[in-house]
Amino acid sequence: MAMRVAAAAPRSLRRLFSTSTFIPPPITAATPATPPAEPSTNLFVSGLSKRTTSEGLHEAFSKFGQVVNARVVTDRVSGYSKGFGFVRYVSLEDAAEGIKGMDGKFLDGWVIFAEYARPRPPPSPQNNGVPPYGR
Numbered sequence: 001m002a003m004r005v006a007a008a009a010p011r012s013l014r015r016l017f018s019t020s021t022f023i024p025p026p027i028t029a030a031t032p033a034t035p036p037a038e039p040s041t042n043l044f045v046s047g048l049s050k051r052t053t054s055e056g057l058h059e060a061f062s063k064f065g066q067v068v069n070a071r072v073v074t075d076r077v078s079g080y081s082k083g084f085g086f087v088r089y090v091s092l093e094d095a096a097e098g099i100k101g102m103d104g105k106f107l108d109g110w111v112i113f114a115e116y117a118r119p120r121p122p123p124s125p126q127n128n129g130v131p132p133y134g135r
Helices: 001-010 011-017 054-063 092-104
Strands: 041-044 067-076 081-087 114-116
Touching: 011 114, 041 054, 054 081, 054 114, 067 114, 081 092, 092 114
Parallel strands: none
Antiparallel strands: 041 081, 041 114, 067 081
């Protein structure tokens, strides 16, 4: 009964009697967005289904240019996709066509996103170069 009363109550009363104290942070221009990656022949593809294979990714992207290789990153234990992968094209023009053709499109029932891949950052030395204990 109390739930029906709360549902019918005006918003101000619901806010007053709510147990949640979450207040979203204000949106400011101070929060830096990551800049887009430099154009390259390597594409990062996210939003992949767990059932997507490297062959399926290669086939889908080969419609827009010559694909050198396509790789879906998989979990070591289950073997299923982790939800992202990489596609490498022969030329920058083919890569741009691949992004234009596949970004926001469906693959295996999921909407995928394609963008230029960012280069992997160099590994940082851990523990000042001292190997971990026991190794």
